[in-house]
Amino acid sequence: MAVTEHPGGETARQGSGFWPSVWNAPASRWGFAAILLLIPAAAGDFWLLQVYGWTFALGIVALSLQFLGGYGGMVSLAQMTIAGFAGYMVAIFGTSSVEHISLGWPWWLNIPAAIFLAVIFGTITGALAVRTEGIYTIMITLAIAAAFFFFVNQDYVLFNGFSGFNSVLPPTLFGVDWREPTAYYYMTLFFAVLAYGVVLYVSRSPFGLALQGVRDNPRRMAALGFNVTAHRIAAYAFASVIAAVGGLLLVWSNAQVSPGTQSIDWVINILIIAVVGGMSRPIGPFIGAFIFVLLENWSETALAWVGLSPERFKLVIGLGFLAIVLWSRDGVLGIWESWRARSRRDPLTGRAPGDDA
Amino acid sequence: MTDTGVTIAERMSANATQSALELRGLGRMFGALAALADINLTVRPGERRAVLGSNGAGKTTLFNCITGDFLPTTGSIRFFGEDITAFPPQERIRRGLRRTYQISLLFTHLSVIDNVYLACRGVSRGRFSLIRPRRDEALMQSAVELVDLVHLAEVRDTIVAELSYGQQRQLEIAMALAGAPRFILFDEPAAGLSPTERRDLIEILTNLPGHMGYIIIEHDMDVALRVSESVTMMHNGRIFKEGRPEEIEDDEEVQALYLGGGHGHG
Numbered sequence: 001m002a003v004t005e006h007p008g009g010e011t012a013r014q015g016s017g018f019w020p021s022v023w024n025a026p027a028s029r030w031g032f033a034a035i036l037l038l039i040p041a042a043a044g045d046f047w048l049l050q051v052y053g054w055t056f057a058l059g060i061v062a063l064s065l066q067f068l069g070g071y072g073g074m075v076s077l078a079q080m081t082i083a084g085f086a087g088y089m090v091a092i093f094g095t096s097s098v099e100h101i102s103l104g105w106p107w108w109l110n111i112p113a114a115i116f117l118a119v120i121f122g123t124i125t126g127a128l129a130v131r132t133e134g135i136y137t138i139m140i141t142l143a144i145a146a147a148f149f150f151f152v153n154q155d156y157v158l159f160n161g162f163s164g165f166n167s168v169l170p171p172t173l174f175g176v177d178w179r180e181p182t183a184y185y186y187m188t189l190f191f192a193v194l195a196y197g198v199v200l201y202v203s204r205s206p207f208g209l210a211l212q213g214v215r216d217n218p219r220r221m222a223a224l225g226f227n228v229t230a231h232r233i234a235a236y237a238f239a240s241v242i243a244a245v246g247g248l249l250l251v252w253s254n255a256q257v258s259p260g261t262q263s264i265d266w267v268i269n270i271l272i273i274a275v276v277g278g279m280s281r282p283i284g285p286f287i288g289a290f291i292f293v294l295l296e297n298w299s300e301t302a303l304a305w306v307g308l309s310p311e312r313f314k315l316v317i318g319l320g321f322l323a324i325v326l327w328s329r330d331g332v333l334g335i336w337e338s339w340r341a342r343s344r345r346d347p348l349t350g351r352a353p354g355d356d357a
Numbered sequence: 358m359t360d361t362g363v364t365i366a367e368r369m370s371a372n373a374t375q376s377a378l379e380l381r382g383l384g385r386m387f388g389a390l391a392a393l394a395d396i397n398l399t400v401r402p403g404e405r406r407a408v409l410g411s412n413g414a415g416k417t418t419l420f421n422c423i424t425g426d427f428l429p430t431t432g433s434i435r436f437f438g439e440d441i442t443a444f445p446p447q448e449r450i451r452r453g454l455r456r457t458y459q460i461s462l463l464f465t466h467l468s469v470i471d472n473v474y475l476a477c478r479g480v481s482r483g484r485f486s487l488i489r490p491r492r493d494e495a496l497m498q499s500a501v502e503l504v505d506l507v508h509l510a511e512v513r514d515t516i517v518a519e520l521s522y523g524q525q526r527q528l529e530i531a532m533a534l535a536g537a538p539r540f541i542l543f544d545e546p547a548a549g550l551s552p553t554e555r556r557d558l559i560e561i562l563t564n565l566p567g568h569m570g571y572i573i574i575e576h577d578m579d580v581a582l583r584v585s586e587s588v589t590m591m592h593n594g595r596i597f598k599e600g601r602p603e604e605i606e607d608d609e610e611v612q613a614l615y616l617g618g619g620h621g622h623g
Contacts, residue, residue, distance in 0.1 A: 206478045206486040213464045213475050220462040222446035223424055224532065225479030234485055 036189060040182045048181035050297065053253055055289045056188035060195050060246030062273040062285030064239040067199050070279035071208060072235045073215035076129060078141040080270045081148045082122045082240050083247025084262030088152065089114035090248055091165035091257050098160050107171035111248065118244035119237055126236025130229055145267045153259040164258025168251050179252065188249050192286065195242050199282040202238070211235050272317065276324050278333025287332050295320065375438055377402040377540045377570050378423070383432035385415075385422055392418040393594045396432065402539070404570045405562075407581040407602070410591035416574045417459055419591070420542045424456050425449050437539065451480055453539030457529040457546055459574070465518040469509055472517055473500040473531050480536030503531040508557060523554045530561060541571040547580045559583055582606065 040048055065079045094110040096102045105113070129140050152159040170178040170187070178187050202208045210231055213221045218228045251257045260266075269292065277288025295317055300310035328334035376399045383396040393415045400406055408416050422429045425446035433442045441449050464472050477496045478484055490497045504513050507527040512520060517528065526546060533541050543562075547555050555577070562584040565571070575581035582588070582602040590598040590611055598611060605611055 201489065202487050205489050206475075206483055208487075209467065209471055209475055210478065210484060212467055216464040216466055217462050219426065220458070220464070221475075221479070223426070223450060223456060223458075223462075224476050225447045225450040225536075226475075226484060227445075227447050231485070 040185050043185075045181040048185040049253060051293055053181070053184045053188045053249075055286065055293045056192035057246055057249035057253060058270070058273060058293065059286035059289035060188075060192055060249065061243050062270050062277065062289055063195055063199060063282055064243035064246065065270055065274045066277075066279050066282055066285045067242065068235055068239045069274065070281070070284075071203055071215060072211045072232060074129070074232065074235070075138050075271070076125070076141045076236070076239070077138055077267050077271060078122070078125045078129075078144045079239065079243045080247075080267045081145040081262045082118050082125070082243040083250060084152075084257065084266075085121050085148065086114050086118035086244035086247035087168070087251035087257035087261055088159060088165070089117050090251065091168045092158065094168070096165040097167040098165050101158065101160055102165070107173075111171075114248065115241060115244045118247065119240040122240025122243065123233060123237040126233045126240075130232035130236070142264075142267070145262065146264060149259055149263055149267075152262075159259075162259060164256060164261070166256045168255055168257055170248075170252040179255065184253060188253075191245055191249060195245060196282050196286070199242070203282070207231075207234070207238075272321055274331075276321060276331050278328075278331030280330050280333055284331055284333045291320075291332070292317070375402065376400060376435065377404065377437060378572075379435040380423070381433045381435075383419075383422060383429050383434065385418055385427060386430045391594050393422065393429070396596055398589065398596065400540075400570060400572065402437070402570055403568050404587065405585045406570075406572050406587045406589060407585035408572055408574050408589045408591060409578075409581060409605070413593075414591040415594040416591055417544055418594075420456060420544055420572075420574065423449075423542060424454060447479070453537060454542070455533040455535075455538040455540070456542035457533045457544055459544040459548065461525045461529050463517045463525060463528060463532075466516065468514050468516055469520070469528060470500055470504060470513045472528060473503050473535060476500075476532035476535035477503075500535070503534055506534070507531040507561065523550050526550060527554070527557075530558070534565075538569055541569065543571055543573040543575075545574050545576060547575055547577045555580060578606075 039052060043052065061079055061083045064082075065076060068074045068076050068079075090110055091098075092101060093103050093105045093113050094107065095104050125141065125144050128144070129137050132140055152164070153162055155161060172178070176183050178184055203212070210221065210226055213224075213226070214228050214231050221228050221231070251261065273288035273292050274285050275288070276291055277286065278284030296313070299313040299316040303310055303312050303316070324331055324335075328338070330337070378398070378400040380396050380398040383393060383398075384391065385393040396419065408419065410416050418427070421427045423434060425441075425444055425448075429442065433440060435441065436449065436452055436454060439452065441452070441454075464475065467475070474490065474497060477500050481496060501513070504510055507530055509524060509527055509531065512524060517525065520528065526549065530543075530546060533543070546562075547558055550558060559580060562571075562573070573581060573585060582605075585602060588600055588602050588605040589596055590605060598605065598608065600608070
């Protein structure tokens with residue numbers, strides 16, 4: 001896997017400082033940030049909730065996979081399960097329409113408890129998975145995901161079986177209804193930027209560097225004094241926090257959590273999002289999530305337009321996935337990188353500027 | 358490990374010897390093949406020893422047993438008096454043991470300074486720290502010094518995959534010197550180096566602080582005999598001769614078995 005880590009592309013060298021070089025960011029980044037902040041002025045409710053909000057929330061869950069896969073070399077299929085688990089916890093401890101199960105705790109107790117338990121769940125998953133490599137990691141996390149899906153489907157005591165929980169709403173903080181489209185947009189944007197920034201920051205911390213060391217060469221890491229197994233499990237715990245936050249945002253957008261939230265379909269969709277976007281940098285999952293959400297919403301219309309049945313929408317996603325995997329080693333990020341490298345190369349010598357090492 | 362190992366270990370701790378490294382009856386089987394058999398070796402603190410032998414003599418297996426990459430099948434390993442036979446690699450490293458690898462095992466997607474910084478971090482606190490290192494942090498400073506020591510200052514921020522082979526070998530050495538090593542295992546550090554790089558290597562090795570002992574596996578006799586004060590000859594997984602470099606060089610049996618065969622690489 002070509003998982004190189006160059007935070008901020010050409011600013012990689014400044015990026016190794018104590019603070020990320022936010023204030024030195026190029027103008028294009030400031031422009032992009034301004035656009036993100038101003039989108040609600042132009043976009044309708046459907047776009048704010050179903051396209052952008054959903055992109056940020058799914059992107060956060062996929063970001064937890066990017067952290068594990070891109071930096072740690074561990075492909076976990078249980079990230080959507082951890083997200084769904086956090087959603088269930090917030091429904092059980094907080095309020096929902098299923099009053100005989102929900103405990104009705106206040107948000108400041110309910111939300112931390114949900115995230116904490118999701119981290120425990122994710123850490124146990126990690127402890128089981130880290131002793132395996134490659135395809136076996138995928139299989140064991142898929143088995144955990146499948147087991148959780150069938151369990152919540154059948155358990156009516158705690159998880160309310162097939163119907164799950166309805167009316168799981170975000171807390172009304174500062175007098176704002178956070179399910180209102182503009183508020184939901186800003187809430188998901190805030191957490192997406194926060195999660196992105198935290199992952200980027202941690203990737204250059206001793207913990208993050210060591211995780212990349214474990215990915216490149218676990219044997220050497222042990223020969224440098226690191227406990228490789230403990231480091232991998234800690235990475236799962238860290239990724240669980242991110243997945244749990246994404247899970248809460250997803251559950252709040254629909255106001256409901258049910259077995260379908262972390263069905264096998266969704267477990268695999270998160271993998272597709274991360275791979276299509278690119279695993280080498282934390283922006284990849286958000287790019288992948290945006291493409292996925294656009295396809296999910298509009299490929300049916302496009303298919304109907306060319307006379308195909310709307311159920312063929314998975315065919316479009318599948319073909320797109322195949323094309324990206326075949327032509328790029330690192331999703332859309334990989335295509336972007338190779339395009340940029342080509343455009344910078346001197347047409348005579350074939351060398352890129354700064355390629356003097 | 359085994360019954361003999363325990364009794365020998367007990368006897369040794371009763372003696373309270375202060376050898377840097379003490380191997381007693383060390384053996385390692387790969388299936389039916391005895392890669393190492395009945396190795397007894399004592400190295401004083403600060404001693405510099407070369408281990409010579411043809412390919413397949415068991416030199417690298419010996420290193421792998423000492424650092425814990427493999428567990429020995431029989432025998433015991435003491436490091437500064439402590440029985441480390443069953444310790445995982447990281448626990449041995451944290452006690453001051455270091456090694457380099459014959460085939461560079463580096464973090465190819467990280468920069469030179471990040472590789473050395475990880476080596477420094479591995480033997481100190483805060484391995485799980487989520488706070489980015491400051492430029493003036495003591496560990497970062499010592500990483501920078503190590504990079505300078507092995508003449509890699511110019512490529513400090515370069516990704517390791519882009520380094521030349523010789524530079525990667527030098528980086529291996531910088532990583533082995535991180536922290537406060539008490540004893541280092543060098544596995545063919547000169548293999549594939551240019552003549553200039555070899556001179557630099559000899560200089561680095563001879564200038565190491567006096568208390569830092571090492572064992573060096575090296576095919577280049579020129580390097581091996583100049584940087585060591587004692588020599589152990591291995592053949593087919595066993596030690597068959599020990600002595601001073603001059604004695605080994607003049608020994609007929611050694612010449613017949615090894616030196617006559619030319620200086621192979623790898």
